[in-house]
Amino acid sequence: MLLHFTKMHGLGNDFMVVDLVTQRARIEAEEIRRLADRRFGIGFDQLLVVEPPRDPDMDFRYRIYNADGSEVENCGNGARCFARFVRDKRLTHKRQIRVETAGGPLVLDVHDDEQVSVDMGAPRFAPPSLPFEADEDRLRHTLEVDGETLEIAVASMGNPHAVIKVDSVDQAPVERLGPLVEHHPRFPKRVNVGFMQVVSSHEIRLRVFERGSGETLACGTGACAAVACGIRQGLLESPVTVHLPGGSLTIRWEGGERPLIMTGPAERVFDGRIPLR
Numbered sequence: 001m002l003l004h005f006t007k008m009h010g011l012g013n014d015f016m017v018v019d020l021v022t023q024r025a026r027i028e029a030e031e032i033r034r035l036a037d038r039r040f041g042i043g044f045d046q047l048l049v050v051e052p053p054r055d056p057d058m059d060f061r062y063r064i065y066n067a068d069g070s071e072v073e074n075c076g077n078g079a080r081c082f083a084r085f086v087r088d089k090r091l092t093h094k095r096q097i098r099v100e101t102a103g104g105p106l107v108l109d110v111h112d113d114e115q116v117s118v119d120m121g122a123p124r125f126a127p128p129s130l131p132f133e134a135d136e137d138r139l140r141h142t143l144e145v146d147g148e149t150l151e152i153a154v155a156s157m158g159n160p161h162a163v164i165k166v167d168s169v170d171q172a173p174v175e176r177l178g179p180l181v182e183h184h185p186r187f188p189k190r191v192n193v194g195f196m197q198v199v200s201s202h203e204i205r206l207r208v209f210e211r212g213s214g215e216t217l218a219c220g221t222g223a224c225a226a227v228a229c230g231i232r233q234g235l236l237e238s239p240v241t242v243h244l245p246g247g248s249l250t251i252r253w254e255g256g257e258r259p260l261i262m263t264g265p266a267e268r269v270f271d272g273r274i275p276l277r
């Protein structure tokens with residue numbers, strides 16, 4: 001069969017987006033890895049799938065798969081592209097769209113200038129919420145990696161994040177430490193690893209080594225996790241501009257159980273059709 005898809009990106013974090021409301025298909029993990037390949041396939045960091053909701057209070061079910069074929073709980077840049085996609089494809093005319101994800105519900109707001117804000121819910125810091133093996137909830141934990149002791153903060157945005165504060169993201173050992181922290185045995189479901197440079201109380205630079213996809217040009221949930229950890233530690237104040245290699249996001253968080261609000265762009269690149277095996 002020929003599968004219709006749209007290639008999109010949010011600040012260079014790129015996606016294949018598939019409508020399974022009007023098409024029928026089963027896309028297995030091996031097929032996702034083939035499609036994600038940048039030489040033999042379409043090439044993307046995540047596959048985003050639009051499905052009918054299971055909960056009648058929701059507009060859609062939003063499913064997310066990493067380039068390695070694993071299904072994950074949340075994707076922030078993907079959420080903005082999801083909102084743009086369902087409107088462009090006339091699956092809805094709503095400007096406020098409610099979606100269910102494996103990590104919980106999200107509310108997506110499309111603005112007049114086509115920027116999208118996402119209510120990402122409240123961050124969770126308790127180690128079992130990632131999960132992360134630690135005796136207690138702390139602002140910072142130590143992690144032994146390859147003979148080095150790292151200081152990390154942890155947060156769940158539905159999906160798990162470790163945040164490492166660095167002096168400069170340009171010199172940060174993202175390629176070396178990223179995979180080691182991602183697969184560290186204290187993170188039984190693996191983890192996304194953010195390297196955060198604090199520029200001022202309202203501005204950070206961030207690089208993220210994503211679980212299941214490697215370093216990406218931007219990570220929305222990673223930006224939210226870094227800002228949440230920074231505010232919790234008293235290093236940052238809302239709103240925070242997050243500069244990622246692919247561009248910038250604005251993150252607002254008033255603390256506690258209040259939700260993080262992420263605002264940024266969502267771009268369509270092209271539409272295509274590809275045979276499934």
Ligand SMILES: N[C@@H](CCC[C@H](N)C(=O)O)C(=O)O
Pocket residue numbers: 013045046066072073074075076077078159160192210211212213216218219220221222
């Ligand atoms: N690119 C993302 C996050 C995608 C999922 C992540 N790699 C995971 O495994 O949790 C974003 O923009 O949030």
